[in-house]
Amino acid sequence: MAAAPTTDTVTISINDVEIEVPKGELIVDAVKRLGLEIPIFCYHSRMKPVGMCRMCLVEVGFKQPDGSVRKMPKPQAGCTLPASEGMAVYTDTELVHKDRRGVLEFLLINHPLDCPICDRGGECPLQNNTLFYGPSTSRFIELKRHLPKAFPLSRYVTLDLERCIQCGRCVRFTEEISGDAQLAFRFRGANMQPTSFQLTEFESKFSGNVIEICPVGALTSTKYRFRARPWDLETKPAICTVCSNGCSVWFDYRVGKFVRLNGRVNEAVNEEWTCDRGKFGHDFYNSPKRLLAPALRKEDALRTANWAEAYAAILEAFEPGGNAVAALTGPMVSNESYYLLQKLFRGVFRSNNLDHRWTRHLSAASDRLESKMGMPTVATSIEAFEHKSAVLAIGTSLADEEPILFLRLRKAWFKNGTKVVVACDRDTDADSFAHLVLRYRPGTEMALAGGLLAAAVESGRATVPDPVREDLKRYSPSAAASATGVPEDRIREAADILGPNAAIVTTHRLLDVADAQGTLEYLAGLAMCLRAEFNLYALGANDQGALELGIHPELLPSGVALADAEAAAEVGRTMGIEIPREPGLGTHELLRACADGRIKALWLVGCDPFALHADRDLVQRALEGVEFLVVQDIVETEATSYASVILPMLGPAEQDGTYTNMERRVQRLRQVIPDAGDAKPAWRIFAEAMLRAQPQTPFFSAEEIMEEIARVAPAFEVARYDRLGHEGTRL
Amino acid sequence: MSDVYKSVVKPILAGFGITRRRLMQRRKKYADVTVQYPDELREQYPRTRWRHFLTRYDNGLEKCIGCSLCAGACPARCIFVEAAENTDEARFSPGERYAVRYEINMIRCIFCGYCQDACPTGAIILRKDFELADYRREDFIYTKEMLLEEYPGQSEEPFESKVGGVYVNG
Ligand code: SF4
Ligand code: SF4
Ligand code: SF4
Ligand code: FES
Numbered sequence: 009m010a011a012a013p014t015t016d017t018v019t020i021s022i023n024d025v026e027i028e029v030p031k032g033e034l035i036v037d038a039v040k041r042l043g044l045e046i047p048i049f050c051y052h053s054r055m056k057p058v059g060m061c062r063m064c065l066v067e068v069g070f071k072q073p074d075g076s077v078r079k080m081p082k083p084q085a086g087c088t089l090p091a092s093e094g095m096a097v098y099t100d101t102e103l104v105h106k107d108r109r110g111v112l113e114f115l116l117i118n119h120p121l122d123c124p125i126c127d128r129g130g131e132c133p134l135q136n137n138t139l140f141y142g143p144s145t146s147r148f149i150e151l152k153r154h155l156p157k158a159f160p161l162s163r164y165v166t167l168d169l170e171r172c173i174q175c176g177r178c179v180r181f182t183e184e185i186s187g188d189a190q191l192a193f194r195f196r197g198a199n200m201q202p203t204s205f206q207l208t209e210f211e212s213k214f215s216g217n218v219i220e221i222c223p224v225g226a227l228t229s230t231k232y233r234f235r236a237r238p239w240d241l242e243t244k245p246a247i248c249t250v251c252s253n254g255c256s257v258w259f260d261y262r263v264g265k266f267v268r269l270n271g272r273v274n275e276a277v278n279e280e281w282t283c284d285r286g287k288f289g290h291d292f293y294n295s296p297k298r299l300l301a302p303a304l305r306k307e308d309a310l311r312t313a314n315w316a317e318a319y320a321a322i323l324e325a326f327e328p329g330g331n332a333v334a335a336l337t338g339p340m341v342s343n344e345s346y347y348l349l350q351k352l353f354r355g356v357f358r359s360n361n362l363d364h365r366w367t368r369h370l371s372a373a374s375d376r377l378e379s380k381m382g383m384p385t386v387a388t389s390i391e392a393f394e395h396k397s398a399v400l401a402i403g404t405s406l407a408d409e410e411p412i413l414f415l416r417l418r419k420a421w422f423k424n425g426t427k428v429v430v431a432c433d434r435d436t437d438a439d440s441f442a443h444l445v446l447r448y449r450p451g452t453e454m455a456l457a458g459g460l461l462a463a464a465v466e467s468g469r470a471t472v473p474d475p476v477r478e479d480l481k482r483y484s485p486s487a488a489a490s491a492t493g494v495p496e497d498r499i500r501e502a503a504d505i506l507g508p509n510a511a512i513v514t515t516h517r518l519l520d521v522a523d524a525q526g527t528l529e530y531l532a533g534l535a536m537c538l539r540a541e542f543n544l545y546a547l548g549a550n551d552q553g554a555l556e557l558g559i560h561p562e563l564l565p566s567g568v569a570l571a572d573a574e575a576a577a578e579v580g581r582t583m584g585i586e587i588p589r590e591p592g593l594g595t596h597e598l599l600r601a602c603a604d605g606r607i608k609a610l611w612l613v614g615c616d617p618f619a620l621h622a623d624r625d626l627v628q629r630a631l632e633g634v635e636f637l638v639v640q641d642i643v644e645t646e647a648t649s650y651a652s653v654i655l656p657m658l659g660p661a662e663q664d665g666t667y668t669n670m671e672r673r674v675q676r677l678r679q680v681i682p683d684a685g686d687a688k689p690a691w692r693i694f695a696e697a698m699l700r701a702q703p704q705t706p707f708f709s710a711e712e713i714m715e716e717i718a719r720v721a722p723a724f725e726v727a728r729y730d731r732l733g734h735e736g737t738r739l
Numbered sequence: 740m741s742d743v744y745k746s747v748v749k750p751i752l753a754g755f756g757i758t759r760r761r762l763m764q765r766r767k768k769y770a771d772v773t774v775q776y777p778d779e780l781r782e783q784y785p786r787t788r789w790r791h792f793l794t795r796y797d798n799g800l801e802k803c804i805g806c807s808l809c810a811g812a813c814p815a816r817c818i819f820v821e822a823a824e825n826t827d828e829a830r831f832s833p834g835e836r837y838a839v840r841y842e843i844n845m846i847r848c849i850f851c852g853y854c855q856d857a858c859p860t861g862a863i864i865l866r867k868d869f870e871l872a873d874y875r876r877e878d879f880i881y882t883k884e885m886l887l888e889e890y891p892g893q894s895e896e897p898f899e900s901k902v903g904g905v906y907v908n909g
Contacts, residue, residue: 124860
């Protein structure tokens with residue numbers, strides 16, 4: 009709450025205690041400096057105050073020259089009242105208490121008081137305020153109003169109109185924060201109802217948040233409905249591992265089973281919001297398809313086995329090593345597990361056949377922007393977007409791919425007027441607040457990127473080496489305009505908007521388009537020339553970690569290229585293994601090699617190639633073609649039916665570990681839910697396999713692995729468990 | 740020697756004397772004090788708190804709405820409630836919510852009656868059946884089926900001893 013030193017301050021008195029507060033600070037917030045609290049319903053610190061509920065009434069007066077205080081005749085709403093010099097606020101007078109009782113009595117008249125069956129009961133601001141400030145009995149003997157109960161507002165949100173106190177938080181959320189403006193009030197007075205327009209389905213990618221901010225049980229979660237009461241639940245901090253944003257969340261669980269997820273405050277990442285994909289996307293923990301015991305294929309059928317048999321079978325099959333073995337990974341695996349997997353493969357199986365990428369285009373190590381142009385591919389933190397003057401989001405629908413970044417960008421526009429240029433081949437949610445929308449024809453990303461760079465060069469703001477200038481001729485703004493279908497003046501305007509305090513944002517989705525490499529190079533070039541920041545963000549929970557920790561056929565942990573023999577040998581020495589010299593195969597080549605039998609044994613770690621790879625046919629041939637297939641996963645997938653060995657793996661919240669989000673923030677997730685069945689953390693599986701292959705000191709905990717990671721990849725020094733901050737730390 | 744007689748033998752004989760006198764008196768006088776359980780049972784006080792019942796409304800619907808308030812109030816943490824939603828086809832209680840699973844661990848219960856106090860619908864009540872001994876620990880988990888009245892008012896009926904004791908009223 010530290011006020012910036014440059015802010016003007018004013019002196020006000022609160023209950024006769026003088027205090028300096030920033031000028032214009034709202035009284036509800038100012039009293040917190042004295043440890044006081046004003047009860048509220050409609051006020052929310054991340055939204056504009058509206059003064060709808062009158063719960064926050066306080067008495068206000070002004071100091072007169074003679075030292076006395078002249079009170080205003082009526083109480084004032086503390087949530088809409090900015091502090092000004094000489095203001096005297098009283099939060100604890102007879103009048104204030106009477107007003108509070110009155111407001112609560114009024115609200116409760118129209119409230120069904122069905123707390124015992126309400127999902128909010130026990131954690132409800134209306135209950136709490138009534139308990140502390142309200143009347144203890146009711147004088148209301150008339151009939152209560154009756155309205156529809158349990159109206160399905162959306163797939164995830166159930167609306168109980170009887171319980172609504174018309175505070176407008178939900179409506180304001182969709183207007184101010186998520187921006188989809190899907191909710192509004194109908195009717196007036198006691199009949200006022202928050203609904204979607206025309207009673208259509210409430211379609212929002214962030215609808216789950218209104219459940220949490222509703223101060224009563226009017227908006228409740230359809231999935232959590234009647235599943236538990238708050239006192240039945242245990243709650244622990246966690247992070248969401250559904251996408252690469254890595255939101256801080258609370259996990260609520262009951263008798264060892266995950267029940268619901270709520271947003272947790274992390275100003276650097278998600279503030280307090282969550283997206284629906286994450287909030288409602290953790291069903292796999294309770295899936296009936298959970299893998300709970302290892303299984304081994306014997307005489308054409310998978311039979312439950314014990315871990316020892318599974319390891320023995322795997323080590324025998326992977327014995328040839330080198331080019332004959334390979335591993336592919338999914339995104340929901342911890343840093344520690346990725347690190348040990350590559351150590352197992354490089355050290356024990358002498359193979360670099362490792363990959364975590366599933367996009368169509370896989371940059372070769374030499375083509376990476378870091379090595380080719382010296383351009384980092386992740387520069388801007390989520391928080392920093394708030395202060396960017398302009399942002400170009402290209403080839404991505406942020407609300408779908410980086411939902412929390414989307415909210416931050418929207419906030420930047422809403423609060424600070426950041427100019428957002430949205431370039432995508434389809435409609436995106438960001439169009440609604442975009443300064444400029446560049447709608448290009450699918451497949452013309454490269455032309456647009458080239459056109460933008462060419463426009464910047466033409467306007468004289470960017471200088472490029474001559475060969476590039478020559479090359480750019482084919483993408484002069486007019487040529488780019490005719491290729492992409494974006495009007496020429498828009499291309500020029502977009503290029504003009506970008507400058508030193510701008511950021512260019514795209515995601516790994518761009519690696520699926522034709523000419524991805526060229527597009528990326530133009531974009532990075534554009535950023536470089538204009539001294540803007542360039543970001544190519546990951547999509548999966550820990551894709552970034554997989555990349556940093558060497559789940560890559562040509563890169564070692566800390567991004568050292570295999571081709572750099574000396575540096576690679578050094579990394580090997582720190583790891584205590586000898587790094588095989590021959591580069592491995594990328595995902596597509598690797599699957600082809602499986603299909604034609606060159607690779608004999610394949611290890612799938614938390615990934616279902618059928619779901620992740622574009623070419624189903626190739627995947628099927630690969631899984632059929634490979635002699636020995638290890639499927640290590642949390643739940644049964646299409647791939648498990650092809651497995652020779654199934655290894656059950658614990659989910660992220662069932663083990664200790666760290667995850668690297670798209671802005672390279674490493675965050676720790678401690679074990680929340682107890683182990684499921686016989687499943688093990690991925691790192692333990694790799695550690696035990698290593699131990700069986702070669703006698704060595706095993707790792708006993710994820711923390712020990714992080715210690716080694718920090719030695720091998722110095723960037724992770726800040727991620728050692730004793731240093732990792734509460735909000736995580738950026739590498 | 741006479742010391743021994745005086746301080747040891749005489750008091751013993753005196754004690755036996757009391758015993759003999761009592762034996763001589765009519766037995767009935769003491770029936771008020773000693774109840775010959777299990778052959779006999781004494782009527783209990785109206786607010787005795789023993790075995791729980793989940794009661795029903797007169798129309799047969801369950802009173803319990805699965806709100807878990809009893810579980811929240813229970814100092815022994817021995818109640819487990821899992822709720823579900825009533826539908827028009829399958830209606831167990833009035834309103835939206837009912838308990839699909841309701842369990843009390845009778846070994847842990849301290850018969851404080853807080854659950855009864857907390858219950859907003861008067862569903863859970865502690866009645867007079869005190870014959871709760873059993874042989875296996877698992878049998879002490881009383882499930883909803885065991886706790887629920889078979890018909891409205893069943894819990895109000897006098898408790899019948901499982902071992903066939905008859906009521907003697909003092
Ligand atoms: S539904 Fe909840 S958040 Fe929305 S207006 Fe009613 S009380 Fe407020
Ligand atoms: S009587 Fe007391 S200890 Fe027993 S279940 Fe009820 S609240 Fe718990
Ligand atoms: S017995 Fe009463 S307090 Fe317990 S869940 Fe049922 S209704 Fe709620
Ligand atoms: S909180 Fe101030 S009027 Fe609602």
